[in-house]
Amino acid sequence: MPQTLKGSCHCGAVSFSLQSSGAVPYQLCLCSICRKVGGSGGSINLGGITNTLEVQGRENISVYNAVLGNRGKKNEKRATSERNFCKQCGSMLWLFSPEWRVYRLSVDSFSRAHHLGLNRPDLIHPFASAIDTPLTPPEEMTVLMLDSTPDWVRLPEGKKKTFQHYPDESIEDWHKRHGLWAE
Structure with missing residues (x-):
């Protein structure tokens, strides 16, 4: 059975809850977007079920x-994914894309989208930093986007797999491989 996660922003203006089948915070993204909008060395996303999201504020x-x-x-390119923040304190809350509801993926993007879990219409990624519910520490980390990591960012200690770009498996696949997926 999926786990209920409760989260909030730093100032308390926004709180939320949702169900998650994959709530172990194992995947650290070091891309420039996660670093700059998160105000740290990177961010950790969890897997959530979109239609269970309830928001106050x-x-x-x-x-x-x-x-x-x-x-x-003029030709600036923007992501279709939506990073939801508290507009009072700036806390990152979750990442969602309306395109994830659509199964039409080009042949070129299918493999990458599958590995990221983007071909799932029910997928939302709460940021672990916004979750108030205690989370199970991972025995192994996955660190991705090393190709855009500046020298000052230090990798986490302990057992980890690193990737220049995206990992070989989705959040769901990782949780299933470790026996941590909650149906």
Whole structure:
């Protein structure tokens, strides 16, 4: 049975709950987006079930679509995924994309989308930093996007797998491999 996760922003203006079948915070993303919007060395996303999301203080949420290229130019490219933040204190809350509800994926993007779990219409990624429910520490970390990591960022200690880009398995696959997936 999926676990109920409760989360909130730092100032308390937004609180939320949702169900998660994959709530072990094992996957650390070090991409420039996660570093810059998170204000740290990276971010950890969990897997959640979209239609279980309940939000209090929705009026205090702002959405950011990350710049993917040509920042500040007419042909600026933005992500379709929505990073939801508290507009009062700036806390990252969750990541969601309306496109994840659509199964039409190009052949070129299918493999990458499958590995990321993006071909799931029910998928939402709460940021572990916003979760108030105690989370199980992972025995092994997955660290991704090393190709965009500056020298000052230190990798976590302990057992880990590292990837220049995206990992070989989705959040669901990782949890299943470790016997931690909750149906």
